Amino acid sequence: MTHTNPTAPDARLAALTRAQKIALVSGQNFWEMHAVPELGLPAIMLTDGPHGVRKQASSTEVNLDHNVLATCFPTASALASSWDRDLIQRVGVAIGAEARANSVSVVLGPGVNIKRSPLGGRNFEYFSEDPFLSSHMAAAYIHGVQSQGVGTSIKHFAANNQEYRRMTIDTHVDERALREIYLASFEHAVIDAKPWTVMCAYNAINGTLASQNRRLLTDVLRTEWGFAGVVVSDWGAVYQRVPALNAGLDLEMPGNGNIHAAAIAAALADGSLPEAVLDQRVSALLDMIEKALPAFQDPGTYDHAAHHALARRAAADGAVLLKNDTQLLPIATTQRIAVVGSFAKTPRYQGAGSSMISPHQIDTFYNAFVARVGADGSVSYAEGYTPRATAPDADRIAAAVAVARTADIVVVCAGLPDVEETEGLDRQHMRMPEAHNALIAAVVAVNPRTVVVLSNGAPVEMPWHDQVPAILEGYLGGQAGGSGLVDILVGDVTPSGKLAETIPFTHTDHPAHVDFPGSPTDVEYRESIYVGYRYYNTAQTPVRYPFGYGLSYTTFAYSTVTVNQQSVAADDGVDVSLTITNTGTVAGAEVVQLYVHDQTATVFKPTHELKAYAKVHLQPGASQQVTFHLPRRAFAHYDVAQSCWVVESGAYDIHIGASSRDIRQSVTVDVASTDSITPSATSAPMQAYWQPSAAGFSATSFSALWGGPVPSSTQRRGSFTTNTPIADMRESMLGRLVHAQVRAGFKQFASSDTDGPTNKLFEAMAEEAPLRVLLMSGGGKISNTTLEAIVAWVNGHYLRAIRLIVANRFR
Numbered sequence: 001m002t003h004t005n006p007t008a009p010d011a012r013l014a015a016l017t018r019a020q021k022i023a024l025v026s027g028q029n030f031w032e033m034h035a036v037p038e039l040g041l042p043a044i045m046l047t048d049g050p051h052g053v054r055k056q057a058s059s060t061e062v063n064l065d066h067n068v069l070a071t072c073f074p075t076a077s078a079l080a081s082s083w084d085r086d087l088i089q090r091v092g093v094a095i096g097a098e099a100r101a102n103s104v105s106v107v108l109g110p111g112v113n114i115k116r117s118p119l120g121g122r123n124f125e126y127f128s129e130d131p132f133l134s135s136h137m138a139a140a141y142i143h144g145v146q147s148q149g150v151g152t153s154i155k156h157f158a159a160n161n162q163e164y165r166r167m168t169i170d171t172h173v174d175e176r177a178l179r180e181i182y183l184a185s186f187e188h189a190v191i192d193a194k195p196w197t198v199m200c201a202y203n204a205i206n207g208t209l210a211s212q213n214r215r216l217l218t219d220v221l222r223t224e225w226g227f228a229g230v231v232v233s234d235w236g237a238v239y240q241r242v243p244a245l246n247a248g249l250d251l252e253m254p255g256n257g258n259i260h261a262a263a264i265a266a267a268l269a270d271g272s273l274p275e276a277v278l279d280q281r282v283s284a285l286l287d288m289i290e291k292a293l294p295a296f297q298d299p300g301t302y303d304h305a306a307h308h309a310l311a312r313r314a315a316a317d318g319a320v321l322l323k324n325d326t327q328l329l330p331i332a333t334t335q336r337i338a339v340v341g342s343f344a345k346t347p348r349y350q351g352a353g354s355s356m357i358s359p360h361q362i363d364t365f366y367n368a369f370v371a372r373v374g375a376d377g378s379v380s381y382a383e384g385y386t387p388r389a390t391a392p393d394a395d396r397i398a399a400a401v402a403v404a405r406t407a408d409i410v411v412v413c414a415g416l417p418d419v420e421e422t423e424g425l426d427r428q429h430m431r432m433p434e435a436h437n438a439l440i441a442a443v444v445a446v447n448p449r450t451v452v453v454l455s456n457g458a459p460v461e462m463p464w465h466d467q468v469p470a471i472l473e474g475y476l477g478g479q480a481g482g483s484g485l486v487d488i489l490v491g492d493v494t495p496s497g498k499l500a501e502t503i504p505f506t507h508t509d510h511p512a513h514v515d516f517p518g519s520p521t522d523v524e525y526r527e528s529i530y531v532g533y534r535y536y537n538t539a540q541t542p543v544r545y546p547f548g549y550g551l552s553y554t555t556f557a558y559s560t561v562t563v564n565q566q567s568v569a570a571d572d573g574v575d576v577s578l579t580i581t582n583t584g585t586v587a588g589a590e591v592v593q594l595y596v597h598d599q600t601a602t603v604f605k606p607t608h609e610l611k612a613y614a615k616v617h618l619q620p621g622a623s624q625q626v627t628f629h630l631p632r633r634a635f636a637h638y639d640v641a642q643s644c645w646v647v648e649s650g651a652y653d654i655h656i657g658a659s660s661r662d663i664r665q666s667v668t669v670d671v672a673s674t675d676s677i678t679p680s681a682t683s684a685p686m687q688a689y690w691q692p693s694a695a696g697f698s699a700t701s702f703s704a705l706w707g708g709p710v711p712s713s714t715q716r717r718g719s720f721t722t723n724t725p726i727a728d729m730r731e732s733m734l735g736r737l738v739h740a741q742v743r744a745g746f747k748q749f750a751s752s753d754t755d756g757p758t759n760k761l762f763e764a765m766a767e768e769a770p771l772r773v774l775l776m777s778g779g780g781k782i783s784n785t786t787l788e789a790i791v792a793w794v795n796g797h798y799l800r801a802i803r804l805i806v807a808n809r810f811r
Contacts (some may be wrong), residue, residue, distance in 0.1 A: 010037050012286055013279060021282045022264050023394070025245065030062060030235075031055075034255075034287070044292045046153065046197075046232070046253065049124065050109020050141070051075045051350065051478065052357035063747050064356055064758050070098050071307040072350055073358035076111060076137075077457050078318035080127035080500035081550070083591040084615050085140040092144020094310055099150045105292035106197055108149040109355075110141045112185045113160050115458075115501050116531055117516040121163035121426040122458025122704040124351035124476050128500040129532030129547065129667035131184035132610045138185075139498075142193035149295030150179045151196025151288065154189055156234055158182055158216060159525075160201035162795035164517035167236070168725055168770050170204040172711065173525040174705050178205070179638035180529050183220065190225050196288055197230040200249060202237045207711060209723075211237045217248030236487065236769075236776040239723050242267040250281040256775050259783060272462045304360050312363070315477035315484025318495035321551040325469040328449060330491030330553060333373045333410055338407035339366050340400045340443055341384045341414050341436070347416055348455040349481045352757030353423025363472055365413055365453070368483040372490055380407065384443075384486045385435035389757065392438035398638035404443045404450070411489065412440050415455035415474075422757035424764040426517055430461045430507045435710055442463045453485055459503040462544060473499075491553065495591035496615070498550035498659065502532050505544050511535045511696055520728070521713045526697035528689060530704060533660045534606035539692040548593050548610075548659035554584025557767075558592075558664035563655050570647035570673040573631040576654055578665060580626055582618035591619040592626050593657050596634055599668075600650040602679040603637055604689040608655055630654070635671050639678050646675040657713045718795050722772045722787045729771070732794040742766055742774070783808060 016024075020036055028034040028043055035043035048054035053070040056063055073079070082088070099107050111122070115129040127134040142152045159182045160172040173182065179423065190198065199219060201210040210216065211233050221227045232251040238244050241252060241260035250298050252260070267273035321329070323350070331337065341349035344366040350356060370379050382400035385393060404410045414436040420427060431437075444450040444467045451470040454460065455477070472495070474485050479795060486491040507513050513529040518524065533547035570572045580590055592615075595608035612628040635652055636645040649672050657663035680686065685704035688697050703710055715728045726742050729735030746766040751758040765773075775784045785808040792801035 002664060011281055012041070015039060016282065018265070018268070019261075021278055022242050023258055024285055025250060025264075025278070025281050026252045026258060026260060029253040032255075033251070033289070041286070041289055042293070042296055044289055044296060045103060045106045046108060047099070047321070048104040048354045049095065049107040050111055050355060051079070052359075053095060053102055053104060053107060054355060054357055055102050055104055058695040061626045062253050064749070065751055067358040068102055069360045070102070070357050071095075071304070071311055072359035073311045074314050074318050074478040074481065075124045075350055075355070076127045077083045077124045077333055077500070078477055079314060080133065080137050080318075081320050081473075081475060081497040082314065082317040082615075083133070083500070083613060084317055085136060085496050087314055088137055088140040089144040090310060091314055092141040093147055094144075094302070094307045096145035096148030096150045097300070098307070099145070099301050100148050100295045101299050103296060104150065105296060106153055106288075107145055108153045108155065108199065110138045110152065111155050112138045112189065113156055114182055114185050114531060115523070116161040117510055117512045118430055118459045118501070118504065118507055119427040119516060120161060120458070121421065122351070122353070122423050124421055125355055125423070126227065129502065130500070130610050131181055132188075133500055133613070134185040134187035138189035139193040140781070142189060142195045146193070146196065149292070151292065151576060153197040153199045153232060154186060154195045155199035157186060157198050157210060157221070158201060158202035159205050160203050161209075162517040162523065162625055163424050163518055163764070165725070165768050167202040167768060167773075168204075168521070168723055169518065170522045170780070171525065172522060172706075174528050175558055175640045176638050177525055177528040181531050187225060190221070190227055195229060195463065196291065197232045198227065199232050199234055200237055202234050204528065206268050209237075211239060211249050212243040212247045214247040222248065228284075230288050230410070236773050239772055242273050245273055245281055246277060249798050254776060257781065259775050263784065281395050287806040288403060293802050308361065311478045312480035312484045312487070315474070315481040316487045316493040318475060318477065318497050319485060319488050319495060320499055320549075321488070321495040321550075322471040322473050322545055323465075324551055328409070328451060328470040329472075329489060331451075331489050333376045333490055335377050335408035336406065336448075337369065337373065337377060337379045338382070338403045338410045338551035339369055339379055340382050340404060340410060340412045341411040341416060341439065342387050343455050346387045347482055348418060348476060349478055350476050351421045351423070351457050352418055353761055355423070356758075360477075361479060363480045363482040365482035365485055366488040369411075372486050372492075383411070384431070384439040388419055389435040391432045392435050397439055398444050400439060401442050401446050404447045407447060408449065410447050410450045412443055412450060412452050413455065414440060414452060416457070416460060419755070419757045419760060421457045422761050424761040425456070430459060430504075432456075432460045436464055440468065444468050451489065455481070461506055465544070473497075491586075492745040494553045494586055494588040495550065496552060496591070498591045499545055500547070502536055502547045503545040504536070505542065509543070510542060511692070514696055519712070520725075522711075524699070524702055524710055526699070526702040529698070530606065530689075530692050530697075533694055538607045539694065541694060546661040548591070548657070548677050549662070550591070550659070552584075552590070554582055554586050554589045555590035556588075556590040556618075556658070557581045557583045558656060561654065561665040561667045563654070563667055563669055565669070567670040567672065570632050570635060570671050572676070573629055573634070574669050575627055575629050576612075576656075577627040578656055579623050580616050580618065582620055583731060585620050587617070587619045589615055590658070591615050593659065594628050594630075594631070595655040595657065595660065595663070597653040598635070598648070598650065599653060601648060602677055603648070605637065608653070610660070627762055637666065641678040642676070646677055647671060647673040648675070648677045649673045720791050720795050722791055723770045724791075726771050727767050729794045734790060735794045738771070738790060742769060777794060
């Protein structure tokens with residue numbers, strides 16, 4: 001259908017009936033907004049991302065298996081390891097073009113939630129443990145997608161850092177950590193790239209659900225950051241629609257048969273929802289539809305082959321060379337090469353859940369290696385394990401050992417099976433399957449010239465690390481990941497990836513391990529600002545590989561660093577310059593990282609924090625000057641008492657390095673500021689924050705930081721609400737019946753792969769979903785009154801339940 005040019009937004013708003021306005025603030029179906037054809041307003045579509053376009057064949061259901069074909073780019077964990085804004089923007093351009101060609105108006109991505117723990121089940125979908133890097137990666141992605149006339153939805157706002165009880169968990173996070181870590185991951189991207197939409201999270205933050213959190217959705221997002229787009233709910237995140245509208249949530253998704261229309265109309269009538277607020281919400285939606293119309297009316301096409309080539313380059317640039325003893329890599333293709341491990345032919349290339357792309361094609365590692373080696377050498381293969389095996393298979397390992405014994409070099413493809421990394425489920429540990437570990441140990445025992453290539457979305461333990469001379473972290477490299485990894489191994493591409501997260505020895509080294517993922521109702525972020533390298537480096541905790549680390553086939557020299565002024569005013573900032581030289585024999589790229597350390601802070605701070613970076617591409621012998629401008633914010637911290645960012649006068653060390661633990665050059669500047677500073681408390685419980693250690697952060701310390709007892713809640717009969725997980729109501733016969741119905745309902749989304757991650761996702765959702773999800777799945781057939789009656793009954797308030805049932809029947 002071709003739509004005529006609509007009238008101006010204000011005129012359209014005035015022309016809409018109240019019923020039409022109420023309808024517009026909720027979806028029409030699972031993926032589309034409502035249309036108003038007589039006003040030239042089409043039903044625009046929002047679909048999943050973020051590492052490609054996941055458009056379902058049908059708009060009226062959830063089916064993760066039946067999608068249109070699209071390019072599956074590397075997941076965010078791999079893209080972030082490139083530290084390459086230009087590359088990520090080009091990936092965004094490609095995703096935007098594919099969305100446009102498929103009449104998709106908004107791609108639901110990027111995901112910028114911080115990797116608080118290495119066990120987060122959705123970590124593959126997020127960029128980093130560092131908010132500066134994460135927000136800059138996100139900004140590049142948003143600029144790219146939106147250059148094609150297609151919107152983005154930066155998500156999940158905010159403090160949504162685990163899968164366990166994600167729809168109901170209450171995140172207790174101190175204000176400084178919220179501002180400096182969790183909101184900062186969104187802030188630069190929102191201000192600089194101006195995403196069309198921001199997606200609110202499921203969880204509560206300090207007692208208030210994100211969907212009803214006016215402080216986040218209006219005060220911070222709109223007033224402080226100047227966001228002028230649409231706030232959309234995560235699918236099924238809305239608990240109470242009228243409070244959500246008042247808080248600043250514009251669009252509820254998915255459509256639910258307009259089940260909240262009566263409540264909105266009643267609130268308009270009694271004044272609890274001002275008409276002006278509804279008009280603001282509708283105006284934002286009309287503005288977005290207007291921006292989407294040009295691409296909607298002229299979808300265009302895209303070049304599959306060019307996008308596949310881009311995905312291949314992104315996979316190579318996001319791979320991180322962790323170890324290369326005796327310069328085992330790159331591999332000479334004239335050798336006898338043994339490729340071992342099922343992932344070589346059955347690749348792990350993306351995570352599971354709503355982001356699963358149906359790719360146009362898949363390059364397997366084995367086929368790519370055979371094609372590259374050609375007639376020059378030989379490639380043999382042994383399976384070693386089956387794709388989802390956990391226990392070692394003696395026969396398969398024996399066959400792999402036999403192949404490895406006669407090879408000049410062995411490449412073992414290993415990592416995490418798909419069922420270990422899925423939306424909806426956090427990992428329980430960092431271990432790889434023993435089938436993989438045993439295979440690596442057996443192969444390297446007979447052939448020390450062994451390379452391990454890892455496919456995983458998040459860090460893993462490496463018990464075989466010291467025996468293996470070369471390790472390449474490939475993350476989840478998308479549909480061209482196999483070819484991209486081969487490009488690195490044979491030297492067609494020089495590795496330049498750097499870790500966007502720390503790899504600890506084990507998850508118990510992580511400061512959040514004692515309270516991740518928390519209780520069934522609450523989780524405490526006791527570590528405050530000490531997330532990732534901020535903790536490890538300050539506490540001087542040994543790690544397997546530090547944040548920012550990555551090897552190359554060439555070497556780089558860092559010249560002495562200079563500043564434009566030794567003493568600066570905070571508001572002026574400072575320019576920092578140095579020269580990078582490629583001192584090796586092959587072309588390569590170095591990620592120059594700048595960290596700032598406050599020498600004399602009167603508030604607790606990490607050893608240093610990333611404040612700038614640049615990726616520099618150099619031919620052998622070439623040099624390039626790199627200049628960073630550090631603005632006021634690079635020296636600032638958030639002052640909770642004053643509710644603002646402040647800079648403390650004093651000496652600041654500027655560290656330039658190849659990783660957070662490989663500092664090559666430093667310089668000190670004196671920063672003058674007129675800001676008043678509220679010092680951090682220095683009581684005994686607060687010493688955990690002044691001097692972090694392996695002892696971690698106790699409940700007592702967190703209470704001291706919080707300023708009193710940390711709130712907690714319980715789920716017991718008598719206190720249930722429609723936001724209570726249905727499984728928690730099973731003490732009641734009615735609760736058990738409803739839970740059984742919900743489990744049966746989720747089975748309709750089941751995949752034909754009965755043991756696969758999709759089924760595990762929906763099983764987890766059936767266990768953790770709150771009662772209100774019945775509104776999302778009921779298609780308007782289940783009312784709020786019905787849910788309130790169920791809650792009253794399971795709470796033991798039988799007369800109230802009966803009255804509600806009768807009232808609903810005769811309504």
